[in-house]
Amino acid sequence: MSTATVDQASGSLGKKGQSGGRAAKNTIAKVVMWAAFLIALVPLVWIMWTVISKGGRLLLDVGWWTESQRGVGRREQAGGAAHAIQGTLIQAFVTALIAVPIGVFTAVYLVEYGRGRLAKAVSFMVDILTGIPSIVAALFVYALWVTTFGLDRIPFAVCLALVLLMIPVVVRSTEEMLKLVPNELREASYALGVxxxxTIMKIVLPTAFSGIVTGILLGLARVMGETAPLIILGPYFKSLSTNLFDGLMGTLPTMINEGRDNMAVPATNERVWAAACTLILLVLILNLLGRLVGRFSKVKN
Amino acid sequence: MSKRIDVQNLNVFYGDFLAVKDASMVIEPRSVTAFIGPSGCGKSTFLRTLNRMHEVIPGGRVEGKVLLDNEDLYGPGVDPVAVRRTVGMVFQRPNPFPTMSIGDNVVAGLRLNGVKDKKVLKEKMEQSLRGANLWDEVKDRLDKPGAGLSGGQQQRLCIARAIAVSPDVLLMDEPCSALDPISTLAIEDLMNELKSEYTIVIVTHNMQQAARVADRTAFFNLEATGKPGMLVEMNDTQKMFSNPDQRATEDYISGRFG
Known part of the structure; x- marks a missing residue:
């Protein structure tokens, strides 16, 4: 039915040839687009398949989520990743606790107050911070914490290095969200004598809230997968530990790194893939959480 | 409460650029005063100086005096925030707060300025919505978001929000330019009612609107692009549209402008 109408229409315009050329271009563009999409999908599906097929089974085991690797030999099929999951979550939480206020306030300064040289300098610094490789952040904290102050390598030092990596992500995403808040809302608030x-606390930040939270969670997801600061500042530890200021703390990235040398041992091999799978799962949950917050946003349409 | 505005030799700047040159006028209480003129002539800029909203734009400053019942709004030690509580403003595009319900939007100004008493807020909410002729339309959905209202209703919501903080003067910057004729009529009727309590100043591009609602009308013009705008004539609306003193006014009103 519809094809007939289209044919009629192009016929009546007397430009059938041109229309045919356009249709061909459309088809080519469509094919290229789908091909690009499928190619981009290949590595993703491949990784997911590898990780899940090699380590997914362990995740179904309750012990994986409740037990540590304390006293478990590398050939033994026992224990779980509770110590590493707990460590990763604690470090991510403490990192966020420090990085989020600094990042959000910096963004508020840049968008709402920043004028002139200081704002430009701050913005430039954030740009530089964005480009810092994680190993450089780790070495910087190592140089400061261990070499200069002579302190021990403790999990909190890891958090400090992660803070350096998280701040620019939070600043940039919050900045974008604040810029999206229409200026009219600020003016409306000023005009009421606020x-x-x-105005920033009660109008601007609530309006941008869901976007800011999404940005924070994405920054957190990035930080949770960081490995370089952990290798340099927070060596692997097989037992449960919650003390950030003393001793060592196991994390998922270091657990994966630790098992790397023993991939030929089936028990270790499976643990490494399961840890990778767990890490992906945690990041996925954070992303979903970000979307959920977006849905419960206070901006009503 | 309604107050007289007396503007004396006001120069308005954006940085070094002089936007409005040497304007003086008296705006009477309990009346509607309309500003008309071509785009870019500085009438909106001038309006924004009447509640110090002009300063919100970086580089915005003025020279001269704006007296509100003999108190200089630009005097030393005068807090712009306090000025804006006395002189309210309604904008060109309706801008209800998207994070708040209809009811919360109305009392936003009170709540953000520290009024917590729920009874007071509720009374003020109803009173302001009635004042803006919106109560009957929204009384059953006060907890729904303001964005769900039509454009005209949103604009009346913004008027309700502006009058909820009990200002003495209400400035309106092209309040009907985004609205259809029926909503425009509703807002014009509202202006006629509100002028018994407030000093109302409205900027409009619609000369019929000025003729319909305003008691007095001021015509702003500019000599050329890049030159400062200036007040050409201010007179009773009837005189402005029938027998203006200035040739430029007559040209503009009769469409022979430029």
Missing amino acids: PKWK
């Missing part, structure tokens, strides 16, 4: 700081 001071600037209150």
Whole structure:
């Protein structure tokens, strides 16, 4: 039915040839687009398949989530990853606790107050921070913490290095979200005799809230997978530990790294893939959480 | 409460650029005053100086005096935030707060300025919505988001929000330019009612609107692009549209402009 109408229409315009050329271009563009999409999908599916097929089975075991690797030999099929999951979550949480206020306030300064040289300098610094490789951040903290101050390598030092990596992500994403808040809302608030700081607290930040949270969670997801600072500042530890200021703390990335040398041993091999699978799962959950927050946003349409 | 505005030799700047040159006028209380003129002539800029919103734009500053019942809004030690509580503003595009319900939007100004008493807020909410002729339309959905209202209703919501903080003066910057004729009529009727309590100043591009609602009208013009805008004539609306003093006014009003 519809084809007939189209034919009629192009016929009546007397430009059938041109229309045919356009249709061909459309088809080519479509094919290229789908091909690009499928090619991009290949590595993703491949990784997911490898990780899940090699380590997914362990995740179904309750012990994986409740037990540590304490006293478990590398050939033994026993224990779990509770110590590493716990360590990763604790370090991510503490990192966020430090990085989020600094990042959000910096973004508020840049968008709402920043004028002139200081703002430009701050923005430039954030750009530089964005480009810092994680190993450089780790070595910087090592140089400061261990070499200069002579302190021990403790899990908190890892958090400090992760903070350096998380701040620029939070600043940039928050900045974008604040810029999206229409200026009219600020003006409406000023016109009601509301001071600037209150306008930011009660109008601007709530309007941008869901976007800011999404940005924070994405930054957190990135930080959770970081490995370089952990290798340099927070060596692997097989037992449960919650103390950030003393001793060592196991994490998922270091657990994967630790098992790397023994991939020929089936028990270790499976543990390594399972740890990778767990890490992907945690990041996935964070992303879903970010979307969920977006849905419960206070901006009503 | 309604107050008289007395503007004396006001120069308005954006940085070094002089946007409005040497404007003086008296705006009477309990009346509607309309500003008309071509785009870029500085009428909106001038309006924004009346509640110090002009300063929100970086580089915005003024020279001269704006007296509100003999108190200089630009005097030393005058807090712009306090000025804006006295002189409210409604904008060109309706801008309800998207994070708040209809009811919360109305009392946003009170709540953000520290009023917590729920009874007071509820009374003020109803009173302001009635004042803006919106109560009957929204009383059953006060907890719904303001964005769900039509453009005209949103604009009346913004007017309700502006009058909820009990200002003495209400400035309106082209309040009907984004609205259809029926909503425009509703807002014009509302202006007629509100002028018994407030000093109303409206910027409009629609000369019929100025003729319909305003008691007095001021015509702004500019000599050329890049030159400062200036006040050409201010008179009773009837006189402005029938027998203006200035040739430029007559040219503009009769469409022979430029």
